[in-house]
Amino acid sequence: MTDFKPLEKKLTGLENKLKKYRELLLANLVMVGEIPAPTFNEDKRVQFILNRFDEAGLTDSSIDDHGNGIGVLSGKEGKDSILLNAHADTIFSQKTDHTMQVSSDSITGAGVADNSLGLAVLATLPYILEDLDIELKKDLVLFAGVKSLGRGNLEGIRFFLENNPFKISDAICIEGIQLGRLSYSSIGMLRGEITCTVPESYDWSRFGDASAILTLNEVINKINDIRLPKRPRTSIVMGSIVGGTSFNTIARDATLGFEVRSESQEVVEDTGSTIGDIVHEVSSKTGDQVELDIFARRSPGGIPYAHPLNECARSVMESLDIEPRLAPSTSELSALIDEDIPALTLGITVGERTFKTNETIQIDPIFKGLAQLIGIILAVDGGYCE
Amino acid sequence: MTEDIVSNKLQKWIDKNTYHHSEFWDLKKLVEAKEKKNLKISLCLPTLNEEKTIGKEIIIFKSELVERYPLIDEIAVIDSGSDDNTLEVAKNYGADTYLASDILPNLEQKKGKGENLWKAIYQLEGDIIVYVDADISNIHPRFVYGLVAPLIHRDKVHYVKAFYDRPLAFSGNVRASGGGRVTEILVRPLFSLFFPELTGIIQPLSGEYAVRRDVLEQIAFPIGYGVETSHLIDVYHKYGLEAFAQTDLDKRVHENKPTQALGKMAFGILQTFIKRAKALGVFEKAEHETILRQFQVKENHYEQNLMEIIEEERPPMIEIEEYRKKFKK
Numbered sequence: 001m002t003d004f005k006p007l008e009k010k011l012t013g014l015e016n017k018l019k020k021y022r023e024l025l026l027a028n029l030v031m032v033g034e035i036p037a038p039t040f041n042e043d044k045r046v047q048f049i050l051n052r053f054d055e056a057g058l059t060d061s062s063i064d065d066h067g068n069g070i071g072v073l074s075g076k077e078g079k080d081s082i083l084l085n086a087h088a089d090t091i092f093s094q095k096t097d098h099t100m101q102v103s104s105d106s107i108t109g110a111g112v113a114d115n116s117l118g119l120a121v122l123a124t125l126p127y128i129l130e131d132l133d134i135e136l137k138k139d140l141v142l143f144a145g146v147k148s149l150g151r152g153n154l155e156g157i158r159f160f161l162e163n164n165p166f167k168i169s170d171a172i173c174i175e176g177i178q179l180g181r182l183s184y185s186s187i188g189m190l191r192g193e194i195t196c197t198v199p200e201s202y203d204w205s206r207f208g209d210a211s212a213i214l215t216l217n218e219v220i221n222k223i224n225d226i227r228l229p230k231r232p233r234t235s236i237v238m239g240s241i242v243g244g245t246s247f248n249t250i251a252r253d254a255t256l257g258f259e260v261r262s263e264s265q266e267v268v269e270d271t272g273s274t275i276g277d278i279v280h281e282v283s284s285k286t287g288d289q290v291e292l293d294i295f296a297r298r299s300p301g302g303i304p305y306a307h308p309l310n311e312c313a314r315s316v317m318e319s320l321d322i323e324p325r326l327a328p329s330t331s332e333l334s335a336l337i338d339e340d341i342p343a344l345t346l347g348i349t350v351g352e353r354t355f356k357t358n359e360t361i362q363i364d365p366i367f368k369g370l371a372q373l374i375g376i377i378l379a380v381d382g383g384y385c386e
Numbered sequence: 387m388t389e390d391i392v393s394n395k396l397q398k399w400i401d402k403n404t405y406h407h408s409e410f411w412d413l414k415k416l417v418e419a420k421e422k423k424n425l426k427i428s429l430c431l432p433t434l435n436e437e438k439t440i441g442k443e444i445i446i447f448k449s450e451l452v453e454r455y456p457l458i459d460e461i462a463v464i465d466s467g468s469d470d471n472t473l474e475v476a477k478n479y480g481a482d483t484y485l486a487s488d489i490l491p492n493l494e495q496k497k498g499k500g501e502n503l504w505k506a507i508y509q510l511e512g513d514i515i516v517y518v519d520a521d522i523s524n525i526h527p528r529f530v531y532g533l534v535a536p537l538i539h540r541d542k543v544h545y546v547k548a549f550y551d552r553p554l555a556f557s558g559n560v561r562a563s564g565g566g567r568v569t570e571i572l573v574r575p576l577f578s579l580f581f582p583e584l585t586g587i588i589q590p591l592s593g594e595y596a597v598r599r600d601v602l603e604q605i606a607f608p609i610g611y612g613v614e615t616s617h618l619i620d621v622y623h624k625y626g627l628e629a630f631a632q633t634d635l636d637k638r639v640h641e642n643k644p645t646q647a648l649g650k651m652a653f654g655i656l657q658t659f660i661k662r663a664k665a666l667g668v669f670e671k672a673e674h675e676t677i678l679r680q681f682q683v684k685e686n687h688y689e690q691n692l693m694e695i696i697e698e699e700r701p702p703m704i705e706i707e708e709y710r711k712k713f714k715k
Contacts, residue, residue, distance in 0.1 A: 024446045024453060027445045030442055030445060031446065034524070101441075101442070102445060102479075103437070103441060103475060104471065185665060232692075
């Protein structure tokens with residue numbers, strides 16, 4: 001068993017020391033968070049992060065061909081690198097009000113937790129490490145990835161992983177919330193949309209039942225009837241529904257957004273295929289156009305519970321009185337797992353009303369979350385996780 | 387002054403003394419220039435129930451303009467007696483907080499934004515004081531550096547005023563520009579009539595400005611709505627148009643006031659204006675101006691839009707002979 005005592009000594013009092021960077025971090029959070037960045041339109045946010053990297057004197061910072069923002073904090077030895085990843089996109093559109101509101105103990109605003117805080121940490125970390133005189137042996141690659149969410153399907157990070165010049169030994173993905181989150185495995189996933197459309201030439205004499213919403217309802221009922229196994233654990237998330245235009249107009253279009261998640265790739269594929277059959281069946285029965293579009297997939301995988309990186313992370317968290325909550329992920333972690341890079345996802349603080357425009361995070365726990373992140377970086381850099 | 391002389395002088399002043407904040411993006415250089423001149427800069431945020439926006443303003447100014455680039459030497463919130471948590475939030479993020487009533491307590495108490503601005507001169511230490519309203523929801527460091535930079539770079543400039551809504555060049559089109567409703571309906575017509583040179587200030591009522599202490603200590607402060615108008619008239623009277631500069635700070639997002647509130651504001655401004663105009667004798671001295679001076683933007687360039695508006699009159703009908711004949715009067 002690795003002796004963590006020297007590392008624990010470094011972590012003592014770190015949380016308190018980090019409090020002096022509160023305004024710097026929160027200012028970055030507010031400024032980055034007020035730049036709208038829906039998936040495929042993250043360029044202004046990435047530019048902001050790049051400016052921060054430049055100001056911090058990161059000489060190798062750049063935006064790659066895919067629009068990802070990359071900054072490199074060179075280590076003393078620089079043989080290999082630790083990748084620190086935060087996705088730059090949010091689920092909110094350009095039109096959403098992105099104004100952040102700061103109270104004494106919390107910050108509220110669209111996307112503040114997912115993932116403006118992650119980006120703010122990325123932007124502020126070079127300054128903090130320099131000010132604390134922390135010099136790493138390994139290079140620290142700070143990565144603000146684009147096209148991560150929804151239809152982006154991790155395009156940004158996948159492009160980076162295929163084309164980067166670094167020798168990445170370990171990776172940490174930063175999410176704004178929840179503090180204590182420790183994801184080290186990815187579950188199998190299939191994400192798609194089912195769109196029902198009433199044809200232009202519809203027989204309108206079928207008064208009342210000619211509605212894309214009714215057809216979609218039929219699809220939903222049938223998906224709901226799919227028998228899912230308890231082991232391996234599997235679920236179907238019907239996450240969003242959009243349809244129709246007004247109270248008194250028959251809906252011509254309706255769309256369901258869904259995800260199938262399972263610990264087993266086979267079950268994911270089987271369930272996906274069953275949904276395909278349902279779509280065909282409903283389409284032929286109703287005469288409506290029903291289309292299935294699957295645009296994202298993940299394979300299950302990850303590092304074992306006993307992997308040194310995982311053990312290190314738990315030790316750091318425990319030394320900071322953070323109770324690790326283990327949960328699988330379908331985010332950028334999957335892309336790293338696909339490339340066989342040992343990786344984790346961490347949360348920085350606690351928050352609520354995720355994915356709503358009044359998403360809120362608590363300020364005080366941020367410093368514990370930051371201490372945890374720096375602790376794990378130091379652990380990896382110090383060879384505790386090998 | 388004839389119309390041409392005023393217009394030429396004004397256009398020259400606009401071209402020379404109108405800035406865009408992006409000209410001052412290099413904060414490192416700006417801080418160096420400030421330090422070279424050994425200037426101290428204070429930021430004053432006058433408040434009354436601004437808990438929703440004050441925290442963000444302080445965080446951004448402190449992080450960007452105190453810690454990263456030490457342009458500001460102190461950040462002070464001067465409050466008129468908020469019922470909400472304005473002072474608590476401000477203090478929490480490291481601003482110096484004051485109740486206006488605690489400053490110069492031996493003087494008669496008055497309540498209003500102008501009172502806070504005036505007391506800041508006594509309480510704060512800076513050679514330059516920059517005032518920024520606390521209700522701006524899209525706050526950015528430019529709201530401060532855009533205003534203090536002309537004072538740092540040019541000794542002859544004493545008073546820098548903000549204006550908003552950046553001119554956009556769209557295929558050579560010309561569009562109207564200027565201030566808000568009270569500016570365009572009240573202040574600009576008044577200035578056009580009695581202080582034509584002051585019409586060069588695109589947004590005379592904007593609440594953000596940076597001023598040298600030497601000037602602030604020499605002018606009176608109405609405590610209510612008239613403070614900005616009186617500043618312009620007094621500084622113009624004492625130091626002339628060349629003392630002013632103005633900076634385009636792009637967009638400012640804040641809550642729009644209802645028309646009734648604007649009426650109150652206009653009434654306060656009008657009182658201040660009349661008081662000053664009488665004291666300076668402009669009602670008697672002024673030639674009857676008939677040119678209304680508004681602004682338009684052409685290819686990223688502000689220019690005056692002059693309109694001659696002559697209010698001709700007809701006499702009472704009874705004085706017309708034909709009328710009297712017809713109605714046998």
